[in-house]
Amino acid sequence: MKTLVVYASKKGYAKECARHVADGIGSDSIAVQVGREANTANIDNYEAVIVGGSIHMGNLSGSLKSWLANHAQELLEKPLGLFVCGLGEEEQEQYFTKNFPSELLEHAKIKCYLGARLILKQYNPIIRAMMKKITKKDEDIHMERPEAVKACADAFK
Template sequence: MKIAIIYSSHQGYALECARQISEGLSVDGNQADLIEVKKETKKLDLANYDTVVIGGGIHAGHLSGALRRFCSKYEALLRTKRLGLFVCGTDKDNQEKQFVDNFPQSLLDVAVTKGWFGGRIVFAEQKGIMRFMLKKILKGERDVHEEKPEAVKTFMHEMG
């Protein structure tokens, strides 16, 4: 079985999760390709894949525009694949809303599994207006660590 892991990552946590999924699903003759949506999807032929995993980090309530456009462009073809969807973010109270707001409903309806993997904010990695906004929201310059590695494992098990 050939698997595409299509992701977008701003600060790196979503990339870590995508790598774990790729490694976890690349067993028993399966090949999982890790594909960054902005750089590598122009030459991507989804017809070559049986299974597709799509996900990324949530910023200000949204996945990257490139990932949302990819889902819209290939929506019909993605509905024919074994599909898994994931998001990374620190707003645990709005997990379901993050899926509904960022993926077409038809993909949510056919997804084998959906995973919310938590997230992290490393304040020192933030720049400009984002740093300013986070300082106000977080009431200081503190890091947020809400990673959910057990959710990544559960997702892989459900996809496997």
């Protein structure tokens, strides 16, 4: 299915996931960043939509939440996929519940947890120290989930 993948990503992991999902689906599917890029894409030109992004302090980016609210009606008319990226694999269910409108959660045919990546040097020293404290780890964290990314794409083929 020709699919529009709309993502929000701070440091590139969710962006990478979104691009892999779009590439995996094929059929002229594209991944666009929320904001100007997403605003220039016309949902009507796509058969399906997948929306998601990375979680920070329990939240998806505010601009992605606004985009979801502004496009809820159109999204209800197409096959829909949702995804989140985050270190809290066990919290994934609550991340979906908290961040996506309930009607979209009910309508979505797939909700994908796509793992996470935390590269400490991408952050300033304050965030770095905070993340080390929260994760109790002194190193980068690789929780990439290529199999989940593939499953997300396969559901829209």
